[in-house]
Amino acid sequence: MHSSIIDLIGNTPMVRSRTLNTNKNVDLYFKLEGHNPGGSVKDRAALNMLKKGLERGDFKSDQKLIEATSGNTGIALAMIAGIYGLDIELVMPENSTKERVQTMRAYGAKVTLTPADIGIEGARDYAANKVENEGYVMIDQFGNDNNWKAHYASTGPEIWRDTQGKITHFVSSMGTTGTIMGTSTYLKEQNEQVQIVGVQPTDNSRIPGIRKWPEAYLPKIFNAKKVDRIMEVSETDAALMARRLAKEEGIFSGMSSGGAATIALRLAQELQEGTIVSIVCDRGDRYLSSPLFD
Numbered sequence: 001m002h003s004s005i006i007d008l009i010g011n012t013p014m015v016r017s018r019t020l021n022t023n024k025n026v027d028l029y030f031k032l033e034g035h036n037p038g039g040s041v042k043d044r045a046a047l048n049m050l051k052k053g054l055e056r057g058d059f060k061s062d063q064k065l066i067e068a069t070s071g072n073t074g075i076a077l078a079m080i081a082g083i084y085g086l087d088i089e090l091v092m093p094e095n096s097t098k099e100r101v102q103t104m105r106a107y108g109a110k111v112t113l114t115p116a117d118i119g120i121e122g123a124r125d126y127a128a129n130k131v132e133n134e135g136y137v138m139i140d141q142f143g144n145d146n147n148w149k150a151h152y153a154s155t156g157p158e159i160w161r162d163t164q165g166k167i168t169h170f171v172s173s174m175g176t177t178g179t180i181m182g183t184s185t186y187l188k189e190q191n192e193q194v195q196i197v198g199v200q201p202t203d204n205s206r207i208p209g210i211r212k213w214p215e216a217y218l219p220k221i222f223n224a225k226k227v228d229r230i231m232e233v234s235e236t237d238a239a240l241m242a243r244r245l246a247k248e249e250g251i252f253s254g255m256s257s258g259g260a261a262t263i264a265l266r267l268a269q270e271l272q273e274g275t276i277v278s279i280v281c282d283r284g285d286r287y288l289s290s291p292l293f294d
Contacts, residue, residue, distance in 0.1 A: 245261055
């Protein structure tokens, strides 16, 4: 029995790859963040940013909040803001999947769609303008330390505990970079030899949830020293792997998870031995209106 849906955030399961990983000397585990109540890894950061923001007085319950999002953070913020009774507006590119938009609205958030051709950067600019001119308060997932600290307090310790300290490599797609920053910080404190691998899209690839940011939009919370290696994945390979995860491992996820799994499998082929943990950041049902699973 739990007093709130918030109590179900975190402590997500990990499952061992049984078919995709063919290196018998390497254990590859997928951490299933779609088991969070809001359906993604972003539940962790959203809870910490809203909870700590209220506690510190960064905003009050009667103020209007705003945040630009590619989807998962918006869903998590909408869910938790509703529980806390907060008024929030979420800004997304208009080419976001309808499942994401409908889910945010179902949780009670206002959703504003910006032109697709200006991407998430345009959505961030729109939100910044509302803060400057209309008195909104931005959550600022790209610069809010409570984003990465959520993973320092939960994701990292869970992985260390569940691998019994045997993890050698951690693989995560990079968007806001909160997941990889917080998890890296914790794991490196336990064993500085753990290798942290970030995943970015190749040039001209569009993979929802992960980005190779222009310098002007690089998340302020990102610290390159906390990532040992950055590997790139193509849109085609990420989509193919998302389909393979569903068909061959029974893991239904989005394209960014497919991208991380692609890199994790490449890494597994390089190693003589090791234990790899790859983040599966959300569920595939929020991509059904996109071409991903056609």
